[in-house]
Amino acid sequence: MTNWTADQPIVRLRDVHKSYGQVEVLRGISMDVMKGEVICIIGPSGSGKSTLIRCINALNDIQAGSIQVEGQEVHDPRLDKLALRRKVGMVFQQYNLFPHKTALQNVMMAPVKVLKEKPAEVETRARALLKKVRLEGKENHYPGELSGGQQQRVAIARSLAMRPDVMLFDEVTAALDPETVKEVLVTIKDLAAEGMTCILVTHEMGFAREVADHIYFTDRGVIVEHGPPAEFFTQAKDARTRDFLDQVL
Amino acid sequence: MAYKTPVPTAKGALPVLLPFAPRGPAYDAFFATRWLAAIPAGWIVALAALFPAMVLAQAGAAAAIETPLEKLLRWMPFLFTQGFLFNVLISVLAMAIGTAVGAFAGLALISRARLLRAVARVYVTFFRNVPWLVLLFIVLLAFPFQIKVFGMTIPLPGWIKTVIGLAIPVSANIAEVVRGAVQSVPTAQWEAAESLGFTRRQTIWQIILPQCFKRMLPPWMNWYAILTMSTPLCSLLGVGEIISLTRQAMEAEGNRPELLIPFYGFALLLFLAYCYPIARLTLRLERRFAVKN
Known part of the structure; x- marks a missing residue:
């Protein structure tokens, strides 16, 4: 159907516009993400970062522009949403685990119920994923019995169980205690090191600087400036970027 | 009491606007259960224990051939097995039908199909607000005595109609319970x-x-208790449940006024003994689930 190849951007945004009623949240966003890249989106609150990332897996619709994932237009009404969601995993700020299921069941649920895979195979994979996010031994714990950081790592494993090509992280450490932030960031860093394409909305500047291949700074619905972290953090050209960096660094 | 506004007396305390609290008991979905469960358990035991004494007091010391209490004792097994258990059967069946219909009506209330949502909204709003007795009469008079399905004639006795008549308002209320519970889950x-x-x-x-x-469990049990306490309405439709049978028993015993308290009191005690534990359990579950999640 599409003739997308791995040398083209895996996620491609062109002039994306999105508004809630009268309020324009995104005012022409363009962005290219190559396979295996780690992208961090930073910016003041209310600048449309979360909205942007939610548009990429069609949780929010857009009014104008184009978003393509592996060459597939996301906001095409004929889109096979399941196909998109297999490709794009998402992790939320508030973890959003299913409270009536154990950690293992949370990870297994989507592959078994949505993809109709064999439970035995999925369980092997789910256990391996929980081990990968360093939660061995917590398989039978309910979300309510886990700390915020542990819940967030289960959420990452749950998303990975669908074997996505792109992972979206929406301020995943914003609700965590400072001491548990690190364990989640380490997990994301491991993923990035394995070559997973990651798009992160984050306030962790140190982390962004360390893992990102490319940093985008958004303000009031537009991308003000972007570049590799070394350049971005030291030689910001725009006054708004410099103001923001002065405040957070 | 609880409604009195506490005035901050500590020095330097800032005046604050207290949240608005309507006076009087809370008339939410749990009002009946809360009222019932608020009765101390000891009172019910005491009532049951004092019941014979009250009967004797009403009868007076006059030596009758058979005291009202003895008359009641003779009728008790019949009233319980033929009467009260029938009430329980009616309530269980009405609840089962009401729950099944209510679950679907509740899901229809949150359907994405606008027409289905509108139809469900009209159904739920109407039957939640129509008086139960009126509904019972309508069902009794509007439904045929028998229905013909594939040449088979199925009789539709009055008590089946009352089950349907009670199930309808219950289903409308259960629909609201389902809708409320689904919408209480975070988006x-x-x-x-x-x-x-x-x-x-x-x-x-x-x-x-x-x-x-x-x-959903606590409000569901709440509605079950309300439904059970409403089953005597069926006596007005000639269904042989406990109140009908009690009246007939008193007539058989010569309709003497001193029979009123023992016979109706017995029926009251049966309902109290059945619904009281349900009400207590409901409130306990409600309290437990209200804190979690």
Whole structure:
């Protein structure tokens, strides 16, 4: 159907516009993400970062522009949403685990119920994923019995169980205690090191600087400036970027 | 009492606007249960223990051939097995039908199909507000004595009609319970499910409903207690439940006024003994689930 190849951007945004009623949240966003890249989106609150990332897996619709994932237009009404969601995993700020299921069941649920895979195979994979996010031994714990950081790592494993090509992280450490932030960031860093394409909305500047291949700074619905972290953090050209960096660094 | 506004007396305390609290008891969905459960258990035991004494007091010391209490004792097994257990049967059947219909009506209330939602809204609003007795009369008079299905004639006795008549308002109220419980689940759960590729139907049945089952249980039991206490309405339609039978028993015993308290008191005690534990359990469950999640 599409003739997308791995040398083209895996996620491609062109002039994306999105508004809630009268309020324009995104005012022409363009962005290219190559396979295996780690992208961090930073910016003041209310600048449309979360909205942007939610548009990429069609949780929010857009009014104008184009978003393509592996060459597939996301906001095409004929889109096979399941196909998109297999490709794009998402992790939320508030973890959003299913409270009536154990950690293992949370990870297994989507592959078994949505993809109709064999439970035995999925369980092997789910256990391996929980081990990968360093939660061995917590398989039978309910979300309510886990700390915020542990819940967030289960959420990452749950998303990975669908074997996505792109992972979206929406301020995943914003609700965590400072001491548990690190364990989640380490997990994301491991993923990035394995070559997973990651798009992160984050306030962790140190982390962004360390893992990102490319940093985008958004303000009031537009991308003000972007570049590799070394350049971005030291030689910001725009006054708004410099103001923001002065405040957070 | 609870309604009095406490005035801050500490030095330097800042005046604050207290949240608005309407006077009087809370008339939410739990009013009947709360009222019933508020009765101390000891009172019910005492009532049951004092019951014979009250009967004797009303009868006076006059030496009758057979005291009202003895008359009641003779009728008790009949009133319980033929009367009260019939009430329980009516309530269980009406609840079962009401729950099944109410579950679907509740899901229809949150359907994405606008027409279905509107139809469900009209059904629920109408039958939640129509007096139960009026509804019972309508069902009794509007439904035929028998229905013909594939040449078979199925009789539709009065008590089946009262089951239907009671199930309708219950279903409307259960629909609201289901809708409220589903909407009390954070929207983030829907988003998480959506991002994992679950369809809307899968999300409702596998993720949302299992989470709100616990929340639905207390109001569901609340409605069951209300329904059970409403089953004597059927006596007005000539169904042989406990109140009808009690009246007939008193007539058989010569309609003497001193029979009123023992016979109706017995029926009251049976309802109290059946509904009181349900009410207590409901409130306990409600309190437990209100804190969690």
